[in-house]
Structures are given as structure tokens and as C-alpha cells.
Amino acid sequence: MKLSFRARMSALHTWTGLLLGWVLYFMFVTGTLGYLDTEIDRWMKPELPEAQYVSEPGQAIQTSFDYLNSVAPNAESWLIQLPKNRNQPYLQVHWKLPDEGARKTELLDIHTGQPFDTRETKGGQLLYQMHWKLHYLPRTISDWVVTLATLFMFVAIVTGVIVHKKIFTEFFTFRPKKGARSWLDMHNLMSVTTLPFQLMITYSGLVFMMFVCFPWIISTFYGPGQDNKQQFFHEVFVSLPDAKPSGTPSAMLPVPALLEEAEKHMPLQRISGIEVEAPNDEASRIAFNSGVSESLLRSAEIVTLNASTGELILHRTQTGSAARGFRDVMLGLHEGLYAGPWLRLLYVVSGLMGCAMVATGVFYWVKSRQKKEKKNTQRKDLRWVQAVNVGVVLGFPVALPVYFLANRLLPTDYAGRSEMEVACLFSAWLVAILVASVLPSKKAVLWLSVAGALLYALLPVLAATTATRHLFNAHMHQDWVLAGFDATTLLTATLLAGLAWYCHRKKEG
Structure with a gap:
């Protein structure tokens, strides 16, 4: 007997929901917890004081330069993140030495200029990274598992809407103590209540993983090979090649002079991060970045100067092509860093309801079959x-x-x-x-x-x-x-x- 379109969609919805339901549940739980990574970090590092925000960047940058010059004057690069909001509550510095692979990181006390003495922990950031790295799995495998799970989730949402022709009527229906029927009612309730959020978070997740999903798009237009792939990323994200040290020591301009030059192109209040390539070298350059967490756009405005002369090298605005702007908005919606307290609460509640949606779905799958x-x-x-x-x-x-x-x-x-x-x-x-x-x-x-x-x-x-x-x-x-x-x-x-x-x-x- 031929199955109707809705019957086919029902079967597709059921199996796509089950096959990767456990992975999706893990992603929802860790993603929701990861959204609160800053608060979790605070609890897991009780030695830290309350947040130390700054409104003007000058003194914080000077404090960072003084510390980095004392511990790593000849590093390959410095990275400074200013404490502007709850996403970055402390002054954080990173540096990379020529003979070491990984960057070293410290949180600095903005009053003393010295590192906080905190316990070693991966904190809430680990839970955030579990959301898409799945931990213990090689990155190539986890990328594909997450991509397939997200794609299955998107299919399950679309087919779920098609299957439930009385979706809004059933939203108000809950029959307790009815076995499988109760699990289905609860699943419908969680799904319909957060449907816009689930569509947004799933579609934007696919946009996040687009270069994993569709790698052939790059090779089609740019040709195969790693060099062509790097050219694509360079043109899309307007990245600068690494500054190669000349080997000739050269003092960088004082911080006030660098800020004076940067202010000609970007208000100082917008500066959220500073990156210095080849510090204290004749080829050194400094990039001032605006905060991506303060707006919906995921990309940052960047002003890059020659650190020795103050000459402008690049000024990249926050907006670019329509395609890049769309991608930035999708990533900004997914991460939700722009959100204020009440909208953040809505993100968290929606994430928890997403966990319940997946959980009730996998339990309903078993209950409905046990009933038969x-x-x-x-x-x-x-x-x-x-x-x-x-x-x-x-x-x-x-x-x-x-x-x-x-x-x-x-x-x-x-x-x-x-x-x-x-x-x-x-x-x-x-x-x-x-x-x-x-x-x-x-x-x-x-x-x-x-x-x-x-x-x-x-x-x-x-x-x-x-x-x-x-x-x-x-x-x-x-x-x-x-x-x-x-x-x-x-x-x-x-x-x-x-x-x-x-x-x-x-x-x-």
C-alpha cells in the first residue's frame, strides 16, 4: 500500500530524531551550559574577585604591555582582551613564544598588573567546547558528527511541522498518566513553544558548519588544494598574513600614541581586543579589534597599524559583502553574546526546553513501540x-x-x-x-x-x-x-x- 506524504514525513521525522537523538541531547545540554560559561568559570575559580570592567582602554592596555614586556618581550605575538562585559570580565593576556606551540594565558589584576593566583581548571569553557567538539573525539570526526546531527535535527523540525497538521491545537493538549500519549503531548509542547528558537539555532548551526557540509563549493570556484582553500578564507575574512620578524629590534610607539592613531579610524570605547605581531621588532604591527559580543554581527571592526611608526596598514569595517553579513548575523544569533540579561534568560530557558524536546522524543519512541x-x-x-x-x-x-x-x-x-x-x-x-x-x-x-x-x-x-x-x-x-x-x-x-x-x-x- 502506498504511503501518503504525511506518513512518509512521519517515518522520516521518527528515524531522524532517534538515530542521533542522544548526540543532539548532549549538544543541547552542553550548549545551554556553555552559554553560561563565564558564570561557571567564576564558581570554578573562587580565588577570582568580582568582575573588573573598564570603560576606557588606555590604562588596561598599558598594564598589559608592561606585563608582556616583562615576561615575553620577544614573543611571536601578544593578544590582549579587555574586560568590557560579562563575556570578558577580566583583563586577559596571551602570548606565544617562537619555540612553543601553544599560547600561554594569564588573567591580570587590573589594579596591581599581576596575574591572579587561580587553580587550574577548564571551567565552563570546556562545557561550551563539548557542545561542538564532543570531547575525546578527533576534530575531523566530531565536525562531521555534529554536522550530521544538526542536519538531522533540521530535517526532524521541518518534517515535524508537516506531520502535525493540528500543531497549534495539540499545543494546548496534555493528557497525563497516558503512557506514550503523555510523552508525545509533552514532546509537542516543548517543540511548539520553542519552534522559532529551534529553527534559528539549528539553521545557524548549519551555517557554522557550512565549510564542513559543503567543502566542494570552495574547490568548485577556487580549485582544489590547501593553497586555494587558504586564498578563499583570506578573501572572505580579510585576514592578514603573519608578520615575519625582521630580526632588527625596534621600540614600539608608546600606548598613548598608538591609541591616538587608532582613534582616527575607530572610537576608543569600541576597542575590545588588541593583537600585536612580532612585538618590539621593526616589522611589528598592532591590530585593534571592536567587540563582537556587543552587536549581532559576529565579525569585528579591525584597525591595523605599524606598531613602530603608527602608519595605517588596514581598516576593515564590521560589515562587508551581503553573504558575509548574513553569515555573521546567523553566527551572532547562534552564540547570543549580544544579548542582555532578559534575552539571555530566554536563550537559557529555550535551551532547556530543547533538551526536554529531544528527551521526550527518544522516550516516546520506546513507549510507542512497547505499547504495540x-x-x-x-x-x-x-x-x-x-x-x-x-x-x-x-x-x-x-x-x-x-x-x-x-x-x-x-x-x-x-x-x-x-x-x-x-x-x-x-x-x-x-x-x-x-x-x-x-x-x-x-x-x-x-x-x-x-x-x-x-x-x-x-x-x-x-x-x-x-x-x-x-x-x-x-x-x-x-x-x-x-x-x-x-x-x-x-x-x-x-x-x-x-x-x-x-x-x-x-x-x-
């Missing part, structure tokens, strides 16, 4: 899928507090402590998956919920014993970032305790 089976029959493949559902959907959030606990419990001088924090996170997640695989699903949900509630409730207590600023003395220090983190963990503990209580009552009933 005979009462005394339990297919092994459905049991396996259900176990993975519990281990991923509930197991990963339950494992997350172990990452934060390790941050406070590991000795601050422990070698490789940041990698150990990550190892503790994934080890705890593996344990959660094993629990879900061994125990019946209802019992696994009960015990994982209890464990999660205890772990999250422990975090504020641990914070109060390992730091001077925390939730319980917020009224004295007014450090609402740390207090907000602790309050969120208590709320999460309460929700998990409620889930455990519900599972226990249902088991007794």
Missing part, C-alpha cells in the same frame, strides 16, 4: 534503547556535579587537575549508564535521581567550606554570580528529589 508489543513480551532491542535513554538523558545531568565537586576537592597544586576533573565527569557518566543498563528502567531512574539530588545539594555546602564568597553569605559580599550558581544547584537538587519521590510513590502504588 504483547503484554508478556519485552524486546531486547527496546530494553537496550530504554537503558541508553535513561543513561544519557538522566545520567549525564547526574554526572555533571561530579565535575564541579572534583574542582573543589582535588588539591589546587595537583598536576593535571583540569584533565582529572574531566575524567571524573565522564567516569561518573559511565557509572550512570551502567546503572541504567543493569537495573530496570524505573528503578534506575529512582536511584539516579536520588544520587543526583544528593550530589547537587552537596555543592553549595562544599562551596561554603572552600571559598570566602558563597550563597550563605551573599548578603555580605553581594557576589550574586556565585550565589546564583549555588541557588541553581539547590533548585536542581530539589527537582531531582521530586522525581525520586514521584518514582518511589509510583512504585508503591
Whole structure:
């Protein structure tokens, strides 16, 4: 019998949603947490003071130059990020030495000009990078997995809209205690409520990965080979080749003189970052960048000067071609760095509802098929899928507090402590998956919920014993970032305790 168009779309929606549902869930959770990376960093580095913002760049740049000249006067490059807003709350400097591959990084106290003495940790930035690097996977593999998952997500959204011809009517329908029907109603509720957000975040995600999805576009117009690919990126992003040191030492202009030249092309208040190539060399140059986090456009305005003479080398405006402008807007929407507090809250809530959308979808897939089976029959493949559902959907959030606990419990001088924090996170997640695989699903949900509630409730207590600023003395220090983190963990503990209580009552009933 021929299937109708809607029936075909329903099958496509179901299978695209399931095949990479677990990856999508992981991406949604880490992406939502990564959006709060700055706040998570603050909790994981309790030695830091409150944010040190500057309105005028002069003194902060001078402080950075003084420090970099003392530790790396002959570096290949310097990079300075000014503390302008919550996306960059501290003065941060990077430098790269000729004989070393990776850049070194320090956060500087804007008052003393010296680095903060903080513990080693990957912090919230790790969770943000997990969102698209998937951790432990080679970059080439993770890029394709993320691209395919995002593409499947986009297909699932479009086909979902086609399948649900009564999509807005069903939005107001929720039938509790109806098994598979309840899971579907909740899935519809989460999907329709955040439909514009999900379309935006998925499509913009594809734009992010466009050079992975369609690499042949570059070779079609520019020809094959790495050199032609580099030419494409150079023309699209107007990047400058690295400045090669001449070997002749030459003092750079004083900071006030460099700022005076830069101000002729860009207001000083817009400067967010400074990059110096070949510092203290005759060929040195300095680039002043505007902040990409202060507007919807993802690209920055750049003013590049000869650091020894002040001569203008390049002035790239924030806007360019229509194609680049569209891409910049899509990336800006995806990252949401431009958003104010209330819009940021909307991003976070929408991200959490996206997590619930994927979670209810994968649970509905199992429930709908279990309903079709005979009462005394339990297919092994459905049991396996259900176990993975519990281990991923509930197991990963339950494992997350172990990452934060390790941050406070590991000795601050422990070698490789940041990698150990990550190892503790994934080890705890593996344990959660094993629990879900061994125990019946209802019992696994009960015990994982209890464990999660205890772990999250422990975090504020641990914070109060390992730091001077925390939730319980917020009224004295007014450090609402740390207090907000602790309050969120208590709320999460309460929700998990409620889930455990519900599972226990249902088991007794």
C-alpha cells in the first residue's frame, strides 16, 4: 500500500530524531551550559574577585604591555582582551613564544598588573567546547558528527511541522498518566513553544558548519588544494598574513600614541581586543579589534597599524559583502553574546526546553513501540534503547556535579587537575549508564535521581567550606554570580528529589 506524504514525513521525522537523538541531547545540554560559561568559570575559580570592567582602554592596555614586556618581550605575538562585559570580565593576556606551540594565558589584576593566583581548571569553557567538539573525539570526526546531527535535527523540525497538521491545537493538549500519549503531548509542547528558537539555532548551526557540509563549493570556484582553500578564507575574512620578524629590534610607539592613531579610524570605547605581531621588532604591527559580543554581527571592526611608526596598514569595517553579513548575523544569533540579561534568560530557558524536546522524543519512541508489543513480551532491542535513554538523558545531568565537586576537592597544586576533573565527569557518566543498563528502567531512574539530588545539594555546602564568597553569605559580599550558581544547584537538587519521590510513590502504588 502506498504511503501518503504525511506518513512518509512521519517515518522520516521518527528515524531522524532517534538515530542521533542522544548526540543532539548532549549538544543541547552542553550548549545551554556553555552559554553560561563565564558564570561557571567564576564558581570554578573562587580565588577570582568580582568582575573588573573598564570603560576606557588606555590604562588596561598599558598594564598589559608592561606585563608582556616583562615576561615575553620577544614573543611571536601578544593578544590582549579587555574586560568590557560579562563575556570578558577580566583583563586577559596571551602570548606565544617562537619555540612553543601553544599560547600561554594569564588573567591580570587590573589594579596591581599581576596575574591572579587561580587553580587550574577548564571551567565552563570546556562545557561550551563539548557542545561542538564532543570531547575525546578527533576534530575531523566530531565536525562531521555534529554536522550530521544538526542536519538531522533540521530535517526532524521541518518534517515535524508537516506531520502535525493540528500543531497549534495539540499545543494546548496534555493528557497525563497516558503512557506514550503523555510523552508525545509533552514532546509537542516543548517543540511548539520553542519552534522559532529551534529553527534559528539549528539553521545557524548549519551555517557554522557550512565549510564542513559543503567543502566542494570552495574547490568548485577556487580549485582544489590547501593553497586555494587558504586564498578563499583570506578573501572572505580579510585576514592578514603573519608578520615575519625582521630580526632588527625596534621600540614600539608608546600606548598613548598608538591609541591616538587608532582613534582616527575607530572610537576608543569600541576597542575590545588588541593583537600585536612580532612585538618590539621593526616589522611589528598592532591590530585593534571592536567587540563582537556587543552587536549581532559576529565579525569585528579591525584597525591595523605599524606598531613602530603608527602608519595605517588596514581598516576593515564590521560589515562587508551581503553573504558575509548574513553569515555573521546567523553566527551572532547562534552564540547570543549580544544579548542582555532578559534575552539571555530566554536563550537559557529555550535551551532547556530543547533538551526536554529531544528527551521526550527518544522516550516516546520506546513507549510507542512497547505499547504495540504483547503484554508478556519485552524486546531486547527496546530494553537496550530504554537503558541508553535513561543513561544519557538522566545520567549525564547526574554526572555533571561530579565535575564541579572534583574542582573543589582535588588539591589546587595537583598536576593535571583540569584533565582529572574531566575524567571524573565522564567516569561518573559511565557509572550512570551502567546503572541504567543493569537495573530496570524505573528503578534506575529512582536511584539516579536520588544520587543526583544528593550530589547537587552537596555543592553549595562544599562551596561554603572552600571559598570566602558563597550563597550563605551573599548578603555580605553581594557576589550574586556565585550565589546564583549555588541557588541553581539547590533548585536542581530539589527537582531531582521530586522525581525520586514521584518514582518511589509510583512504585508503591
